[in-house]
Amino acid sequence: MLGTVASISVSPVFVGRSLEMARFGTALREADEGTPGVVLVGGEAGVGKTRLLQEFLQRAEEQGAVTTVGGCLELGAESLPFAPISAALRTLSRRMGPELAEAAAGRERDLAWLLPDLAPGTIARDGEFDRVRLFELMLGLLERLGTDRTLVIAIEDLHWADSSTRELLGFLFRLLRTGRILIVGTYRADAVGRRHPLRSFLAELDRVHNVARIDLSRLTRAQVGDQLRGILREEPPRRLIRQIFQKSEGNAFFVEELACSIRDGQLTGISDTLRDLLLIRIEELSEDAQKVIRLAAIGGVTVGHRLLTEVSWLDPDRLEEALRTAVSAHVLVPTGDEFQFRHALVRTAVREDLMPGERVRLYATFAEALERCPDLVGADELRGRIATYWFHAGKAVKALPAVLAAAEAARERYAFDERTRLLERALLLWEQVPDPERLSGRRLLDIYIEAVTAARLGSERELAIHFCKRAIELVDPVAEPELAAFLWREKARGLRNLCRSSGRPELNRAKEILDGLPPSKEQARVLAHIARDRMLDGEGGEVVADALIALERAQLVDSPDIESEARKTLACGLVHIGRLEEGMAQLALAEETAIRSSEPDSLVHVLSNKASLMEGLGRHRESTVAARRAMELAAERGLTRTSGSFALGNLAESLLSAGDWADLATLVEKTLDLDPGPQTTRHLELQLVDLCLARGDVRGAKAHLRRSRLAAGSRYVEAQYAIPLARAEIRVAEAQGRLDEAREALVAALAAGCPPGHQRYMWPLLADAAAHEADARTSTVRPRESELKTRQDIADRIAAMAATLKIDCPLDAAYAALVKAESARAAGTDDAELWGLAAGAWELTEQPYRTAWVRFRHAETLLATGNREAAARRLAEAAETAARLDARTLREHIDLLSRRARVGPLTPGESDTTLPALTPREIDVLRLVADGRSNRQIAEELYISAKTASVHVSNILAKLQVTGRGEAAAVAHRLHLVDG
Structure with a gap:
């Protein structure tokens, strides 16, 4: 996706920092009003202090301020007193010229200590001077310069400031009382140790009333994504964003440097430049400290004091001193009885800097230490650490059984991604040992089968399919038919989940392998999956028949998890053909059965489907309860990114329907950051399309629509995603004034049809399409004959599809009434009675936004009949909902109608400023x-x-x-x- 990135990787986009810029803005505003101020910005190296300062100074200049910057010097600071002050004054002298000369008139010789150009050759830099007089003259100079315009003086890298500079700044900070002056200082917080002179200086300033402190934190994952978009100038994959965020830990400079290592959308490592920068500080430390740091880099993310003692062979005093040095240098950070690197990239750089032989030897040292003394780490870590150490030590005979034992421990903790990585390592080690089956007690096929399940339950969907293909090559379907069928079924599931295909040929192959054999759990599971896929593809009554067969077979082999799967599908199939009560009864039984299941994702799947069914029936509150419960279970069982992601998608849809928009966008963004897979990604992006359009953000809607399309490309798309995607295409095209494109998308969607049980997706599409046609009729001045024919054709298509759709619940009935009312409006026969019926139907639902729109349309027709009092009530009801949801599009309509009809203003807190002021x-x-x-x-x-x-x-x-x-x-x- 992304090609080679140039080494110049500074983001052209200023990311985040809105709170910090607001604090700067407040300080600048107060300075403009004549109240001097000081802002000190602290943060670790690379976190973005300089970029923040540059952005602020640019904005200050745009607002009329005069700015200047001086930087403290890293080397020889004490031999160059006032160096940053002098640099800042030289810039001021060039910019203000005569004004500065006039302000310094009569005091040039004294001020020449700070700005030699005022009295060239008159001051010897090693001479004596009256410090207090100099400081007072500097104070007076700034106050005079800040009389008529705002002056912003920035001093960077205060951690390198000489003592004279610190004294002068301390004097100015305390005594500045008048003048339009703002002084800004930056310093590296990680360079200010306990004995650093700036530490006590900052502590004293905390008592000065006009000094504000800003602690600059690292960027969030979303902000790292924004930074990468600016650097790459295109949308990076979410997986890449997550990977760079994890490695950079939000340090802006590290993000930029890591971007240099992106090749074809993949992060290849860290650049030599970044590695050298990360190692500079370590190379200045003592030999003992460097040795301990190298050991800690090998030891893991965290390494305990006792383990370091065992592997370092240093006596306790030398080890303590080495650790103290490493901590003081901000390389290691103590966390209880353990140590970890202050930044993960430092650990990576240290580890990569080791010679290959040294690295192997150190890993072996750690492994041997844990085998001697297993209590050096927690019992939950032991197997995983030993496996990791032996693997990296290159001892395949030791590593293979250790890795397999660690994989089993990961399974017990529901750590499926970790288990997948460990099984991958086992597969790599397999060829490196003389007799792997004897050593491991397993066949290669067995490990592949374990890896298939681990990858599916984790988040490695591509790997799951890869493992399936390799295992299929190894399995004999005659000798082991159930294993062969399992692999074909898992391949089918993986292909469908990745939107590669329906997976039906693979499922049929699994069924063929087992046909004619005695009943088995795998046979029951294959039948259950066939029924489920038919349900997802909307195959109507066949779903119920297939689900009943699968249910019977599951009960025959006494498998609660397969029984719950079959009952869940049966419930959906019954609801889809209108047998609601039977469906709900089967869903309750499916939930009860899943509780008894041994499969970690069985109950999660049932609850996710329950949430989806409740949503389709308009019971949005019940849907959110089921979805939240599924999410909690998924989190407990390590399934958040896989099975749990479907529940997250269902929750987002129900929150949108129920009008719980406050946290919807946050929930969706957090879920998308989990890289949940193409189906869920598409689903979530479509929810954001609806939210953006409701809030008048057409550009945002277009962006989310594009991401939804990209989620799975043009490959296999289930109807439950295809119809909402078509609806989003229609809505965005209409919002951008591309009515012809909207109509083309509508015709294509209607031609594709609506499978049984999918009317919940088709009804909203028809309602929106009818509304678009109604809007087009009222806005066209003189329609051509061809336009009239097109309108009639669209109206006929909408009516024809509506006539085929089932009405199984109050929500379906409300949509049917809405389509009828909008179609009448499109035909020019708008009717208050129709809209009254539609409003009554929507008031029986749990969808406040649609209900408010219908009330608004009802008010329009009531005003046309002269019923102003009833219209005002309807508008007031709609206005309250629009204000609560921050639904800008609806607010605009309400305000316009209220103003025109003089029955408002009715929107709480709103005025006509939301409307464009056109002549x-x-x-x-x-x-x-x-x-x-x-x-x-x-x-x-x-x-x-x-x-x-x-x-x-x-x-x-x-x-x-x-x-x-x-x-x-x-x-x-x-x-x-x-x-x-």
Whole structure:
């Protein structure tokens, strides 16, 4: 996806730091008002102090301030007193020239200690001076310079400041009382140890009232993603974002350096430049400290004091001193009785800097130490650490049984990703030992089968398919039919989950292998999977028949987990054909059975399907309860990124429906960061499309739609995702004024049909399509004959599809009423009675946003009949919902109608400022733009010049905050700015 990235990797995008910039803004505003201030910014090296300062200084300049920067020197600081102050004053002298000379008049000789250019050759740098007088003169100089304009003085790297600079700054910080002055200082927090002189200096400043401190933290994962987008100039894979965030731990400089190592969308390591920078500080430490640091790098993410004692062979006093040195240098950090590196990349650099032979020897030393003294680490870590040490020590005979034992321990802890990595290592070691089967007590096929399950339950979907293919090559379907069928079934599941194909040929192959054989658990499971896939593909009554056969076979072989799977599918199949009560009864039995199951994901799957069924029936609150319970179970069992991700997707959908939007975006972003797989990713991105459109963010909706498309490309898409994707395509195209494209997408979606049980996805699509056609009718000035025919064709298609859809619940009934009302509006026969019926139907649902829209439409028709009092009530109800949900699009409609009908304002906390302030002439021009006229045609219609028409169009685009004529037309239609 991503090619080679240039080594110049500074992000052109300033990421995050909104809180810090706000604090800077407050300090600058106070300085503008005449109250001097000081802001000190601390943070570790590379966290972004300089970038933050640069961004602030640029904004300060834009607001009229004069800025200057001086930097402290790393070497020879004490021999160059006032170096950063002098540098800052030299810049001021160049920028302010006569003003600075006038402010320093009569004091040049004394001030020459700070700015020699004021009195060249008159001061010897080793001469004596009156320190207090110099400080007072500097104070007066700044106060005079800050009389008529705001002055921002920045001093970088205060941790290298000489004592004279610290004394002068301390004097200024305490005594600055007047003038438009802001002093900013930065320092590296990780360089300020207990004995560092800046430490006591900062402690004293905490008592000074006008000094503000900013502790600059590392970037969040989302901010690292934004930084990478800026560097790469394209959307990086979420897996890559997660990987770089984990390695950089949010350090902005490390992110930039790691970006240099991206090749074809993969992180290849760390650059030589970064490695050298990370090792500089370590190379300055004592030999003992360096040895302990190298041992800690081999020991693991954390390494205990007792283990270090065992492997270092240093006497206790020397070890303590070495550790103290490493901690003081901010290389290691104590955490209880253990130590870890302050930054993971430092550990990587240290480990990679070891000679190959040294690295192997040290790993073996750790392994031998744990075999001698197993109590040096916790019992839960022992097998994993021994396996890791022997593997990296290159001792295959020792490593293979250790790795397999560690894999079993990982399974017991539900650590499926860890188990997958360990089994991968076992497969690598297999060829390196003389008799692996005797040594391990297993066959190669057995390890592949274990790896298939581990990879599926974890997050390595591609690996699961790879393991399946290799195992299929090894298995004999005649000798071991159940194992062969298992592998074909797992391959089918993997292909479907990755949207590669339906997996049906692979499932049929599994069934063929077992046909004619005695009943078995694998046979029952294959039948259950066939029934489930038919349910997902909407094959109607066949689903119920297949599920019953699978249920019978599962009971015959006494398998609760397969029984729960079959009952879950049976429940869905019954609901899909309208037998709701029977379906709910089977779902309850499926849940009871899953509780008795031995499979970790059995109950998670049942609860996820329950959430989906409840959502489809409009019982959104029940859906959220089931989804949250599934998420909790998934987290307990290490399934959050796999089975649990489906529950997260269902929860997001129900939160959107129920109007719980406050945490929806956060939930979706956190889930997407888990890299949950193409199906869930597509599902979640579509929820964000709806949320963005409701809040008037068309560009955001377009971006999420693009990501939804990219999630699985144009490969196999289940109907439960295909129909919502088509709906999103239609909505975004309409919002951008691309009505023809919206209609094309609608025709294609209707031609694809609606499988049984999928009306929950088709009803919203029909309602939105009918509303778009109604909006198009009210916004077009003089429709052509071809347009009239197209409208009728679309109306007929919508009506035909609606006639085929089942109405199984109040939500279906509400949608049917809405489609009928919107279709009447599109036909020009808008009717208050129809909208009243629709409003009544929606008020029986749990969807506040749709209900509010219907109330708004009802108010429109009530106003047309002269029933202003009832219309006002409806608008007030809709306005309350729009304000609570922050639904900008609905708010705009309510405000416009309230203003026009003079029955408001009704939207709480809102005013007409949400509406574009267009002049009457601009309204005329916009009406013609919405009708598809060119500038020349607009000029002819309104008897103005083409240039004047162009100016009007440009002004309209700016006021509507859109980028093109099509989007302007869409906004005009949506806000009814061109009605009549």
